[in-house]
Amino acid sequence: MSDRLNPDHLSLASRVGLPADWLYLRDQYPRARWGEPTLHPTAAHWLQMHAGFRSHGAHMTALTDAFRADPSNPRGLHQALIPALQAFLQHLDGHHRIESGHYFPVFRQLEPRICDGIDLLDRDHDAVHAHLEAMFVKGRDFHAAVAAGSPDARDAGLRLADILDAALPPLVRHLDDEEDIVIPLLALKGHGVG
Numbered sequence: 001m002s003d004r005l006n007p008d009h010l011s012l013a014s015r016v017g018l019p020a021d022w023l024y025l026r027d028q029y030p031r032a033r034w035g036e037p038t039l040h041p042t043a044a045h046w047l048q049m050h051a052g053f054r055s056h057g058a059h060m061t062a063l064t065d066a067f068r069a070d071p072s073n074p075r076g077l078h079q080a081l082i083p084a085l086q087a088f089l090q091h092l093d094g095h096h097r098i099e100s101g102h103y104f105p106v107f108r109q110l111e112p113r114i115c116d117g118i119d120l121l122d123r124d125h126d127a128v129h130a131h132l133e134a135m136f137v138k139g140r141d142f143h144a145a146v147a148a149g150s151p152d153a154r155d156a157g158l159r160l161a162d163i164l165d166a167a168l169p170p171l172v173r174h175l176d177d178e179e180d181i182v183i184p185l186l187a188l189k190g191h192g193v194g
Helices: 024-028 041-067 075-111 113-149 153-190
Strands: none
Touching: 024 153, 041 075, 041 153, 075 113, 075 153, 113 153
């Protein structure tokens, strides 16, 4: 592993963007062009998936914000949030498995200069997975408390809300950084990648 990948400023929890020398492809194919109809179809699908994750996260945040404002109905939060959380966890885990297992190895071969960036994104998946595990555990605890009619259901819902608050900003950082590497790579060099 490269020493430049170890600094705290590149950890998912603390970074605010990627090193400039990893963005050379984005400089050639900037975000302003990503909406063009000629965008590589896999890149367009990637952006669509990421937009779905952002939207899903915002929906869950709106649910937990409303619950914090009035935590008197944990059953109502449960009814709305638990199915959304299950779908989110399942889709994000599957998406990351495909990226790490298929696309990232292809990208390393396609553009060796960007391997450090791909390695960072792959390690991000481990950090995101830790958040997914925490969301799963707190979601399960909340479900059990509501199902049992426990007086602790309110607190379990608030703990789940806190976990979502902690997990979603690093996920969005990862999505942004992944797009900055992957979308230009696909657009400029991804012929035959699908």
